[in-house]
Amino acid sequence: MASTEPAARAEALAALDAATLAMLGELVLQSQWNQTDEDWALFAREGRIHVVRDAAQQRIVASGAVLPMGAHDAWISMILVDPASRGRGLGRTVFEACLQDLERQGRSAWLDATPAGEALYVQYGFEPLWRLARWQREPRPATGAPLPQGRASSDALEALAALDAQALGQPRPAVLQDLALREGSQLLRDAQGFAIVRRGRVAHHIGPLIASDDAAALRLLEQACGALDGQLFIDVPDARAALRERLAQAGFSQQRPFARMRRGGGPVRGHSSFIHAVAGPEYG
Numbered sequence: 001m002a003s004t005e006p007a008a009r010a011e012a013l014a015a016l017d018a019a020t021l022a023m024l025g026e027l028v029l030q031s032q033w034n035q036t037d038e039d040w041a042l043f044a045r046e047g048r049i050h051v052v053r054d055a056a057q058q059r060i061v062a063s064g065a066v067l068p069m070g071a072h073d074a075w076i077s078m079i080l081v082d083p084a085s086r087g088r089g090l091g092r093t094v095f096e097a098c099l100q101d102l103e104r105q106g107r108s109a110w111l112d113a114t115p116a117g118e119a120l121y122v123q124y125g126f127e128p129l130w131r132l133a134r135w136q137r138e139p140r141p142a143t144g145a146p147l148p149q150g151r152a153s154s155d156a157l158e159a160l161a162a163l164d165a166q167a168l169g170q171p172r173p174a175v176l177q178d179l180a181l182r183e184g185s186q187l188l189r190d191a192q193g194f195a196i197v198r199r200g201r202v203a204h205h206i207g208p209l210i211a212s213d214d215a216a217a218l219r220l221l222e223q224a225c226g227a228l229d230g231q232l233f234i235d236v237p238d239a240r241a242a243l244r245e246r247l248a249q250a251g252f253s254q255q256r257p258f259a260r261m262r263r264g265g266g267p268v269r270g271h272s273s274f275i276h277a278v279a280g281p282e283y284g
Contacts, residue, residue, distance in 0.1 A: 008052045008062075008088065008089070008090050008093045009052070009093070010050045010051065010052050010062075010064075010093050010094045010096075010097035011050065011051060011052075011053070012048050012049070012050050012097075012101070013044065013048070013049045013050070013051060016040065016041060016044040016049070020060070021037055021040060021041075023059060023060040024040050024049070024051075024060060024063055025037060025040070026082075027060065027062075027063055027080040027081075027082060028080065028201060029201075030080075030082060030083055031080050032202075033080070033201070034200035034201050034202055034203055034205060034233060034280075035078070035200065035201060035282060036199070036200060036201050038178070038182055039282065042067075042175065042178050043065040043067060043078065046067055046068065046174050046175065046178075047065055047066045047067035047068055047074070047075075048065070048066050048101060049063060049064070049065050049078075050063070050064045050065070050066070050094050050097040050098055050101070051063050051064075051094065052090050052093055052094050054085070060082075061081065061082040061084075061085040061090060062079075062080065062081045062082065062085065062090035062091060062093065062094045063078055063079070063080045063094060064076065064077075064078055064079045064080075064094040064095055064097065064098040065077055065078040065098070065282070066098045066101050066102055067175070067283070068105070068107065069110070069168075069170035069171065069172050069175075069284070070165075070170045070171045070172070072106075072107060072108060072265065073107055073108045073109075073110055073169075073170045073265070074102050074105070074107040074108070074109060074110065075110050075111065075282070075283065075284050076095070076098045076099065076102070076109055076110070076111045077111060077112070077281060077282040077283070078282055079091050079094060079095050079098075079117070081094075092120070095120075099124060099263075107264075108262060108263065108264040108265030109126070109262070109263045109264060110170075110260070110261070110262050110263075110284060111126070111260075111261055111281075112132070112235075112258040112259070112260055112261070112278070112281035112284065113126070113128075113258060113259045113261050114256060114257070114258060115257060115259075118259045118261065121261055121263075124263060125263045125264070126261040126262065126263045127261060127262060127263070128259040128260065128261050129259075129260045129261065129262055129268060129272075130237060130238070130239065130259075130260050130272060131237070131238045131257060131258065131259050131260070132235055132236060132237045132238060132257070132258050132259075132260060132278060133235070133236060133238065133254050133255070133256065133257045133258065134233060134234070134235050134254070134255040134256050134257075134258070134281075135233070135234050135235075135236055135244075135247045135252040135253065135254055135255065136203070136231065136232065136233055136252060136253055136254075136255045137225070137231065137232040137247075137250065137251050137252045137253075138231060138251070139229060139230050139231050140229060140251065141229055142226065142227055142228060142229040143226045144222070144223065144225075144226020144227050145223075145226070145227060146227050147186040147188065147197065147223070147224070147227045147228075148186060148187075148188070149186075151181060152180045152181065152187040156187060156189065157173070157176065157177050157180060157187075158173075159194075160176060160180075160187070160189075160194045160196075160210070161173040161176050161177075163193070163194065163210055163274070164176060164208060164210055166270070166271060166274065167208075167210045167270055167271050167272070167274035167275050168208075168270050168275065168284065169268065169269030169270025169271075170269070170270070170284070172283075172284075175279070175283055176196070176208075176279075179196050179198050179279065179283075180196050180198075182198055182199070183199075184198065184199040185197065185198040185199070186224075188220050188223055188224060190211065190216045190219055190220055191216070192211050192212040192213060192215075192216035193209070193210050193211025193212060193216040193217060193220060193274075193276075194209075194210055194211075194220070195207070195208070195209040195210075195220040195221070195224060195277070196208060196279070197224050197228070200233065202231060203230065203231035203232055203233045204228050204230055204231070204232050204233070205232075205233045205234070205280060206221070206224050206225075206232060206233070206234040206277055207234055207235055207277040207278050207279050207280060208275070208277060208278055208279040209221065209234070209275075209276045209277035210274050210275060210276065211274065211276050212274060214240075214242040214243065214276075217240070217242075217243055217276035217277075218242065218243065218246055221234075221243060221246060221247075221276075221277075222246075225250055232252070233255075234247070234252070234277045235258070235277055235278045235280060235281065236276065236277050236278075237272070237275060237276070237278075239272075239273075240276050240277075243276050243277070258281055260284075
């Protein structure tokens, strides 16, 4: 017998009020992800959030976000589905809404996919470029000096945005400024690179970590890890062997793999050899 349940439809959020934010936050909590209300606010301000609602209660049961990067590219992320609503194709529905959004804008679509997601996204023409993994450290006493306090200067933010754009191939100054200037965030600088450390829902996140060589990346990593006593996340390309080795020595364990994927566009821009840790699967 055919289902009488109406087909799910995605909608773009027009506003991010307290009730909507609470429903989106519940999706993050159910999925045990690390994003906060500040992340949702950034997606709403700089990009667009697509959702699927429960027909009876108008409760948000699936989400996805698009975040433009420069004039030609954009990131797709935050594909979340309420556990009780899984198995009905809602993730695919909201993902297709995000993809159609970018097609209308004429942008190349990028994302960081889990193994299960990668199997889906190749069906839409996405191709893997390189691979990375999330590393996690459990809480432990701090062993180093506290991180520098105070807000990052505009000059520092401009400098890091320029280096980040060179590495990623996509300018995203508004995203970096938001991450660096949040309450509890710290900007770490080295002559050959920088790193942003920010608070998440369950852990501090180190990234992006952009550096011209392994030695600079290791100095920034050790500065951050030594100063923090809570749980830590960092997302590191598989090609960064020196950083991965140091993470294992420092008590980190690999949590889950991702594939960086792209759909459309010409030659890949940027210098991925400068990327020692990404800003997170939600930001690239």
